[in-house]
Amino acid sequence: MGLSNGTVDTLMSDFLRKSGGVAVIDGGFATELERHGADLNDPLWSAKCLLTSPNLVRQVHLDYLEAGADIIITASYQATIQGFEAKGFTKQEGEAMLKKSVDIAREARDIYNKKCGESSRPILVAASVGSYGAYLADGSEYSGDYGNAMNLEFLKSFHRRRVQVLAESCPDLIAFETIPNKLEAKAFAELLEEGIKIPAWFSFNSKDGVNVVSGDSLTECAKIADSCKKVVAVGINCTPPRFISGLILAIKKATSKPILIYPNSGETYDAEIKQWVKNTGVADVDFVSYVNKWCEIGASLIGGCCRTTPNTIKAICRTLPTRSGSMSLA
Ligand SMILES: C[S+](C)CC[C@H](N)C(=O)O
Numbered sequence: 001m002g003l004s005n006g007t008v009d010t011l012m013s014d015f016l017r018k019s020g021g022v023a024v025i026d027g028g029f030a031t032e033l034e035r036h037g038a039d040l041n042d043p044l045w046s047a048k049c050l051l052t053s054p055n056l057v058r059q060v061h062l063d064y065l066e067a068g069a070d071i072i073i074t075a076s077y078q079a080t081i082q083g084f085e086a087k088g089f090t091k092q093e094g095e096a097m098l099k100k101s102v103d104i105a106r107e108a109r110d111i112y113n114k115k116c117g118e119s120s121r122p123i124l125v126a127a128s129v130g131s132y133g134a135y136l137a138d139g140s141e142y143s144g145d146y147g148n149a150m151n152l153e154f155l156k157s158f159h160r161r162r163v164q165v166l167a168e169s170c171p172d173l174i175a176f177e178t179i180p181n182k183l184e185a186k187a188f189a190e191l192l193e194e195g196i197k198i199p200a201w202f203s204f205n206s207k208d209g210v211n212v213v214s215g216d217s218l219t220e221c222a223k224i225a226d227s228c229k230k231v232v233a234v235g236i237n238c239t240p241p242r243f244i245s246g247l248i249l250a251i252k253k254a255t256s257k258p259i260l261i262y263p264n265s266g267e268t269y270d271a272e273i274k275q276w277v278k279n280t281g282v283a284d285v286d287f288v289s290y291v292n293k294w295c296e297i298g299a300s301l302i303g304g305c306c307r308t309t310p311n312t313i314k315a316i317c318r319t320l321p322t323r324s325g326s327m328s329l330a
Pocket residue numbers: 042043045078133134135136137138139140141178238269271274306
């Protein structure tokens with residue numbers, strides 16, 4: 001079940017209450033596809049699997065639900081109409097692919113709920129919207145540098161139809177994620193005000209533990225999210241775990257909306273070879289050692305981003321007092 005009666009205003013508070021105060025987001029999606037053998041060396045990155053392996057996409061969603069995730073994020077992070085057009089698809093086919101990303105996640109939820117029967121829990125499907133930098137496919141979401149010629153209208157027009165199509169596909173939420181700069185946060189906030197009926201979260205990334213990756217002030221970015229009525233949670237993703245506590249404290253000063261956190265493993269991404277460099281990562285046990293501290297200081301949605309796995313999510317569920325013993329996590 002989702003939360004079919006929820007409105008934009010109450011969706012997140014109802015959901016968090018029903019989840020015992022802290023909800024669990026899934027883990028790295030694209031990197032889990034890769035662990036299952038998918039080759040993501042492609043401008044569409046994980047969205048390539050919507051074309052080539054929809055069954056694997058569904059299976060990864062199911063694996064995260066089995067691991068204990070309360071929120072699953074769709075495969076649309078790097079799915080854009082422009083990206084599909086560059087591959088020779090029509091605009092309509094690109095739009096159909098966006099819808100398919102939501103349909104597959106909803107199917108996974110239905111399958112899982114059916115299996116759980118009466119012991120099912122509320123589960124949300126969050127439609128991912130990655131940044132313009134993700135579409136560029138050169139790791140720009142870790143620099144947030146779009147050049148001096150970039151402007152608000154360009155970003156709004158780049159994302160507009162994509163956001164509309166995803167919203168019309170009936171996810172519970174839109175997850176604007178790995179937002180690297182203030183201009184793009186503003187573009188997303190303004191697009192939401194153009195009649196989008198689905199609530200959203202804004203999730204930024206940082207590489208210094210203070211600012212967002214472009215160097216823009218996290219406080220200013222979080223304030224943009226705070227001012228937008230459609231935004232129901234604000235936080236950080238795809239950022240090393242060691243930076244998270246400080247970032248939560250900074251966000252808390254800018255908003256009283258729920259705070260979400262889904263760090264990566266701490267490894268570094270090499271966009272040229274499209275691979276993670278395995279030198280600075282933390283093991284699941286270290287990642288999870290931070291989780292209760294993050295909750296104590298104010299986070300209420302916790303999961304993992306790139307290079308975390310269903311095992312990370314199982315470990316998060318085991319460590320949360322609100323979850324321990326509430327489900328079997330074999
Ligand atoms: C969050 S990054 C690892 C996503 C992939 C990147 N946009 C690329 O295409 O290389």
